[in-house]
Amino acid sequence: MSKITEKIAKLLALAESPYEEEAKAALLQARRLMAEHKLMPEDIEPQENKKVIQECVGVTCTKLSSPWTVYLSTLIAAHYCCRPYRSSVHGSKVSEIGFIGMEDDFKLCKLAFLYAYDC
Template structure:
């Protein structure tokens, strides 16, 4: 394959990020036509020599609480071309979340995940305080927290679906690369296990859903202007 063709497609894909919508749309359409003509995927062009990597978030949930974390990791990984699994040290009840993917994707995953976990925990801190003041039991409090967490990641998932539909026209649908999925063949993929959720917590689920649907990582990743 002529490297000049790959370079041309790379430049067109870069132009696809132009703030000028007409220019961006034309560039993406031209790049897609070239990829079809030369039987290339976006990853063939941009990541020909890259190797997927493992990134440890150092964030964990326990056997007794924060099971919503696996649902959150699953949603974020799937929508950023990665896979996730967990590592549980021998004799420990702590389950650490790990992401696998290409470096840029894995970096986005870990950054988004860490920020989302921080947002959820900040909200839960106040929720737990309120429930303790109401003299709720530990089981009731854990169930309430699971409801909020589940609502959050399901709201976030709906936002990802909306974005995917908007990009469908240009073929920019997020798919986990086969070579990334291949890495987990001999590993135990983390299975999402929901904690107990009671119907009395519907209001907290709805609150979490709204928070997830309005969640944004953009400003956090970009950081302050210098």
């Protein structure tokens, strides 16, 4: 399977997410790529035994002390077919960085982010 069909298959699997906005964005991106590369739904092989992971990675940040952390997570997530998010307790200024993506992509994204963050 080519890289583009793999990416579309992952996006279509992500479109099954219980999070409405995420599912909608993934489906729109998949449709755009299919149209751009003139692919039909039957040309795309489904991703079997893959699951979507949503997990925080243990890195915290605030708007004042480390605003670059959010930018870094966005930049890295875009290259690993994941979506970044921030999780915080209501009223707290501290946020924890997390990612949402397919299992294999999530693992690579987390490793790349933690390495870049430590550097």
